[in-house]
Amino acid sequence: MPLVSPHAASPLIDGRQSERAMMVRRGVQGRLAAMRLSVLPELTLPNGRRADLIALSPKGEVWIVEIKTSVQDLRVDGKWPEYRPFCDRLFFATHSGVPAEIFPAECGLMVADGYDAHLLREAPEHRIAPARRKAIVLQVAQAAADRLMRAEHAIAAIPA
Numbered sequence: 001m002p003l004v005s006p007h008a009a010s011p012l013i014d015g016r017q018s019e020r021a022m023m024v025r026r027g028v029q030g031r032l033a034a035m036r037l038s039v040l041p042e043l044t045l046p047n048g049r050r051a052d053l054i055a056l057s058p059k060g061e062v063w064i065v066e067i068k069t070s071v072q073d074l075r076v077d078g079k080w081p082e083y084r085p086f087c088d089r090l091f092f093a094t095h096s097g098v099p100a101e102i103f104p105a106e107c108g109l110m111v112a113d114g115y116d117a118h119l120l121r122e123a124p125e126h127r128i129a130p131a132r133r134k135a136i137v138l139q140v141a142q143a144a145a146d147r148l149m150r151a152e153h154a155i156a157a158i159p160a
Contacts (some may be wrong), residue, residue, distance in 0.1 A: 020069045021094065028053060028065055028093045028113025040144050046087045049079060054140060061088040062128065062136050068094050074102055086136055104118035
């Protein structure tokens with residue numbers, strides 16, 4: 001199913017995310033928006049990995065947030081270091097039912113509910129090269145524009 005679908009209950013949910021992951025996502029998106037970051041969910045990176053959330057700061061920083069909803073979810077996912085080359089800051093986000101101490105200390109950490117998120121630990125900065133930054137920012141802009149266009153077409157196709 002495409003990321004934007006006029007047939008889903010929500011056109012921005014593709015069915016891969018659990019309700020709990022969507023709750024964490026909503027809270028983190030709210031917090032990042034309050035921090036003046038522009039957020040895009042579910043972006044496939046050049047290495048084939050899919051970032052749960054990618055955000056652009058007003059200063060042009062690229063942040064990636066990886067959502068984990070359980071201890072098992074984190075334990076079986078060893079791919080998180082592969083996000084690091086594509087962002088200036090890497091965060092994990094979870095909910096209050098997951099112990100904070102299980103998350104790698106070299107990443108930031110947010111705890112979210114469905115309305116907001118609390119920044120428990122700031123992510124260390126690892127600046128990406130200017131050419132990579134330009135490519136990622138362009139990819140985010142193109143994906144956001146494409147999704148908006150598909151959503152507008154889907155709305156226009158709904159009978160009045």
